[in-house]
Amino acid sequence: MRTIFRDPNGQLRNGWWILIFLLFVLATRVVHAPLVAALKALDVPEAWRDPLPVLFVLLATWACTRLRREPLSSIGLELDRRWWRQLGAGFGLGMAALALAALLMMAVGGVQFELQPDRSASLLAWGLYGFVFAAALEELLFRGFLFQRLLDGIGVWGAQLLLAGLFALAHWGNPGMEGATRIWATVDIGLASMMLGLAYLRTRSLALPLGLHLGWNWMQGSVLGFGVSGHAAAGWWQPVFADAPAWMTGGDFGPEAGAFGLLVDLVMLVLLWRWKGRAPAPAPAMVPVPAS
Template structure:
């Protein structure tokens, strides 16, 4: 009986099982939710600028991650936040790849008559910098939540692809209430979000770093919203260009949800997934169990 109780909590290496670490992480995240609004109001009363307050959600999830990492007697590098020159290179690679993916997608829809663009003379460089900052916060928050400690403990517990499918499902479901998520766009948009989560997850797995997925996420959202002026996951954005979606079928244009609601976006994400799968990556783990998880999952 004693052995059964012990093995319920610890593994063969006498370490707390991944499932319990996941539970601890979820409890910590749940504890931050009731304090978010009061803390934000308090900081606002102290005169903290609204743009700085946008950091609060990301700061809280970062703090929870830090607590869990320290409890495991590890560093933040263990979750892919060992920020150095290599990290920044991977971030830049992801940022560039995200830009290329979006411009390729938008160009295809434009050539097919699904969207028209005109220059927005009202915007300046300061807008681009601010929007980059805001989209960067969103990308950091979502990737740390979905590809950080929780995802990594899932990989350790159930294997890479089962963890991928679980997180991708949660990622897609979490966006179902977004504006423009209706009819055909809801189905296509959900599938696209599911596949994009697989891309971000594989980007982490190939590098053991959050730099590449954060860069990809930011490059995709910022270029689509702030450069092309297209709705990002249903949310309207001012951009360097003003986009006008045609009355062609929404399965082609994405409709009010934006290009992420187009079947072409799924194609772009699948190409990215294929290329990532065949990419050797920048991290070669000497841990045999890592290779077994990817092969067997």
């Protein structure tokens, strides 16, 4: 029985930690539904309910790290100056990557942009607010505790490929996920997952993948007005599609279902692969003190 539950070092195996984490997440879902219903009854606006899923996943993660006698920061949430710099750099790079995909679409005549008459700074700010929690939820779930236990258990390639499949599968119920769009979007979302996973591996922090995810989504939805994984977004600009096929631009689903979005993700993946990264220096090994 020891080999089933514990590794040769006597530690609980990663598979059991993954099961414990998933059970904690399921337990928070039981609390989440009645809490949301109660807040709705109190007429609490939906925007103020957005942080709840993130807080519950953080709670499940905290419970697992406490059981492992590790700090919550061990999953990549150090929140020091280096962390915030990486978050900002990722945010800018994510915006630039999406802008590049849009420029490529414009270059082939697939899309044009019109300024929205009701654009405002508050629209951009509220869009950023919503996308912060959406990106944080997905990064905590797919690049947090679960990813790190998979890395330790089955290695980099196994963890990356498995979570790429799960990340794509998690988006299958999104609006517009049908026909050729399903194929293009599934491939691109899987590649995006591997790119974000590589961003974590190069830094051992959630800051860079979170920034990339947030910058891409905010530029895509709140600034340029594209759909975000099939969900309509009110943007500062409004895309007007020409006669280019949907497989090229992604159509209403967004650039994730288009050739140029896929191309940019591939470029980002290669750049991160070639980058050596800036992972924090490992902590010095503890030297046992001889008994006196």
